[in-house]
Amino acid sequence: MSTLITLNDALKSLASYEEFEGVLNLDTLHLGPDTYTLVAPAQWHITLTNTGSAYLAQGRISADLSVDCARCTEAFTLSIDAEVFGYYLEEDADVEETGLDLDEDEFERIVEDKIDLSSVLKAALIYDLPMVPLHDEDCLGLCPTCGCNLNEQECSCQDEPQEDFSKNPFAVLKDFDFSGSENSDNQ
Numbered sequence: 001m002s003t004l005i006t007l008n009d010a011l012k013s014l015a016s017y018e019e020f021e022g023v024l025n026l027d028t029l030h031l032g033p034d035t036y037t038l039v040a041p042a043q044w045h046i047t048l049t050n051t052g053s054a055y056l057a058q059g060r061i062s063a064d065l066s067v068d069c070a071r072c073t074e075a076f077t078l079s080i081d082a083e084v085f086g087y088y089l090e091e092d093a094d095v096e097e098t099g100l101d102l103d104e105d106e107f108e109r110i111v112e113d114k115i116d117l118s119s120v121l122k123a124a125l126i127y128d129l130p131m132v133p134l135h136d137e138d139c140l141g142l143c144p145t146c147g148c149n150l151n152e153q154e155c156s157c158q159d160e161p162q163e164d165f166s167k168n169p170f171a172v173l174k175d176f177d178f179s180g181s182e183n184s185d186n187q
């Protein structure tokens, strides 16, 4: 597995550190209604530091992901270079004694001298994904009436608002003769 680090004796002495790199094999990431497909395995490199009470993994992960634009639905490739940050505690370490003020979901346990970076790497990528993926911030999207891609062609739908007008219930009342109905009530 390319996200697994085995702690060697050198790393077990205080303030020692070592650099690691590898790939994260992942097919897709999901965020809200969007599916991101990795074009190639994500590349990561981190420095693992022994802080005395914990191990700190710090570095970056980069990936190219294919996703559909939220406005025009065309697929495009998004490049991400995200910060990686994660704490790892020995199996029997007491969180309170580390002095790091970490909640249960802010660190992972070291199992049999092994650190698995996969979830921290995946979280780093997800954290960097946009709320709304756009192939271009100025993407014009699709015409809500005829469905054409407004980035590629112009349509005349917006020049003809009559169609929407007829769906307005008040448009019907416009031609209604109210005086006539009042007269019939009085009779």
Ligand SMILES: [Zn+2]
Residues within 6 Å of the ligand: 069, 070, 071, 072, 073, 074, 134, 135, 136, 139, 140, 141
């Ligand atoms: Zn677009």
Ligand SMILES: [Zn+2]
Residues within 6 Å of the ligand: 143, 144, 145, 146, 147, 148, 155, 156, 157, 158
């Ligand atoms: Zn149109």
